[in-house]
Amino acid sequence: MKFNREELLKKQEEYEQQSQKYFEETTREIALVNYSNELIRFYRRVPIQMAKKRPDLWDVASELSPFVLEYLIEWIRLHDHNRKIKFWSVYVLPVLEKRMATYKRGKTGVSEEYQKLKDKYPVDQLAEQYTKLGKVMNGKRKGLCPLHKDTDPSFTVYLESNSFYCFGCQQGGDTITLFRMLNEEYNE
Numbered sequence: 305m306k307f308n309r310e311e312l313l314k315k316q317e318e319y320e321q322q323s324q325k326y327f328e329e330t331t332r333e334i335a336l337v338n339y340s341n342e343l344i345r346f347y348r349r350v351p352i353q354m355a356k357k358r359p360d361l362w363d364v365a366s367e368l369s370p371f372v373l374e375y376l377i378e379w380i381r382l383h384d385h386n387r388k389i390k391f392w393s394v395y396v397l398p399v400l401e402k403r404m405a406t407y408k409r410g411k412t413g414v415s416e417e418y419q420k421l422k423d424k425y426p427v428d429q430l431a432e433q434y435t436k437l438g439k440v441m442n443g444k445r446k447g448l449c450p451l452h453k454d455t456d457p458s459f460t461v462y463l464e465s466n467s468f469y470c471f472g473c474q475q476g477g478d479t480i481t482l483f484r485m486l487n488e489e490y491n492e
């Protein structure tokens with residue numbers, strides 16, 4: 305049997321392409337195994353029937369890493385495309401794509417969410433579950449600090465910026481910071 309040179313080169317090229325393909329597939333599979341827990345959580349958390357009625361459930365997408373998001377988007381585009389009944393592309397894809405866009409824009413999306421969340425809960429209302437606050441004076445409310453053993457009111461809530469600062473223990477922040485600190489304090 306005789307091979308000519310060109311044929312050999314062609315075979316060689318084919319072989320290289322094939323190995324490159326296998327290599328890429330394997331790398332991808334390894335990465336996927338690493339992220340599989342995240343994926344399992346995603347699929348489990350969202351029962352299809354419920355998700356149709358309650359698109360807000362897809363907020364679970366906010367917990368996904370960019371890699372998993374990208375993978376899911378690709379998967380949906382590929383698989384849902386050939387289905388008679390479209391589900392993923394209708395209900396899920398827009399949410400995932402929106403989330404992906406947020407990642408690409410950088411941190412702005414995240415801080416918007418954060419802003420929304422903290423504006424929803426006034427600091428003084430949260431603080432009052434743990435301490436007594438005085439009346440509003442110059443846009444401030446003062447009370448004994450729920451974060452340290454306070455003797456005179458050094459805990460100050462600034463209503464306009466919805467933030468707090470304690471002149472005793474020198475801790476401050478927004479509602480979310482306070483919530484976190486209070487939970488640490490009272491769980492110890």
Ligand SMILES: [Zn+2]
Nearest residue numbers: 449452470473
């Ligand atoms: Zn304090």
